[in-house]
Amino acid sequence: MIQNSEVRYAASPREVKQMDTQELRDEFLIEKVMTLNEIKWVYSHYDRFMVAGVVPEKNVPLETVDELKSDFFLERRELGIINIGGKGIVTVDGTVYELDHKEALYLGQGNKDVVFSSASSNAPAKFYLNSTPAHKAFPNKKIGIEDVEVVELGAEETANARTLRKYIVNSVVDVCQLQMGMTSLKTGNVWNTMPAHVHDRRMEVYFYIDVPEDQSVCHFMGQPHETRHIWMQNEQAVISPPWSIHSGSGTSNYTFIWGMAGENLDYSDMDTAKITDLK
Numbered sequence: 548m549i550q551n552s553e554v555r556y557a558a559s560p561r562e563v564k565q566m567d568t569q570e571l572r573d574e575f576l577i578e579k580v581m582t583l584n585e586i587k588w589v590y591s592h593y594d595r596f597m598v599a600g601v602v603p604e605k606n607v608p609l610e611t612v613d614e615l616k617s618d619f620f621l622e623r624r625e626l627g628i629i630n631i632g633g634k635g636i637v638t639v640d641g642t643v644y645e646l647d648h649k650e651a652l653y654l655g656q657g658n659k660d661v662v663f664s665s666a667s668s669n670a671p672a673k674f675y676l677n678s679t680p681a682h683k684a685f686p687n688k689k690i691g692i693e694d695v696e697v698v699e700l701g702a703e704e705t706a707n708a709r710t711l712r713k714y715i716v717n718s719v720v721d722v723c724q725l726q727m728g729m730t731s732l733k734t735g736n737v738w739n740t741m742p743a744h745v746h747d748r749r750m751e752v753y754f755y756i757d758v759p760e761d762q763s764v765c766h767f768m769g770q771p772h773e774t775r776h777i778w779m780q781n782e783q784a785v786i787s788p789p790w791s792i793h794s795g796s797g798t799s800n801y802t803f804i805w806g807m808a809g810e811n812l813d814y815s816d817m818d819t820a821k822i823t824d825l826k
């Protein structure tokens with residue numbers, strides 16, 4: 548079986564400036580990330596970044612997709628996995644990795660047989676997947692809660708107090724270009740990534756999770772002087788072009804997983820926009 552995929556081409560700031568609400572959503576929003584017992588990839592032409600999610604109630608193998616023209620998915624790619632559900636199991640060429648809620652796994656180039664499953668079908672795992680092209684085979688590594696680098700950011704006064712957790716960054720695990728982490732807004736705080744930034748060297752994808760029922764997150768994108776917004780619901784993802792800010796405000800607090808790829812692995816290499824310059 549060839550697994551499902553959908554291609555999103557890269558758009559320039561000039562094109563995006565002309566888009567209406569639906570066009571922006573079609574281009575950048577990924578409405579359904581988590582799928583039951585199958586993997587539906589979105590293949591972005593920004594840095595050839597791939598995004599998917601799977602809720603396995605049975606064994607779900609990682610299969611290649613037509614866009615890759617490869618014999619197996621990880622032939623020329625690396626993969627980051629963060630479990631946001633119940634206890635999950637990832638079997639990689641016979642080695643079993645158990646991932647608890649909010650634990651991660653990095654898989655390097657060259658792994659052939661990867662199978663996703665859940666420890667219990669009553670509380671299935673929810674694996675969020677990001678994949679990028681790889682030039683070298685780095686070792687697989689599980690990143691447990693204790694391995695994560697934790698940074699406290701923002702302040703209650705500016706409604707952006709949040710905890711940023713770096714899972715797949717080069718100080719934690721050797722990678723070619725993939726970076727992944729998770730940021731949680733504290734109760735009563737709503738603004739992520741403010742002051743907003745761009746990094747024209749890397750694209751980014753935000754996956755909003757833990758958004759309470761009946762609440763939403765308004766995600767801001769675009770060049771700092773030409774911003775647009777996309778309203779997002781729980782467990783939806785949004786593609787951020789390298790030239791775009793990526794920041795959001797919620798009607799409550801929430802969490803999001805960020806994933807990046809591109810020119811370098813320097814997490815702090817950002818061009819921050821002055822809040823009062825945003826338009």
Ligand SMILES: O=C(O)C(=O)C[C@H](O)C(=O)CO
Nearest residue numbers: 709711730739740741751805
């Ligand atoms: O809350 C934040 O600030 C973030 O999580 C920022 C992202 O990690 C990011 O955009 C990294 O480039």
Ligand SMILES: [Zn+2]
Nearest residue numbers: 744746751793
């Ligand atoms: Zn960023």
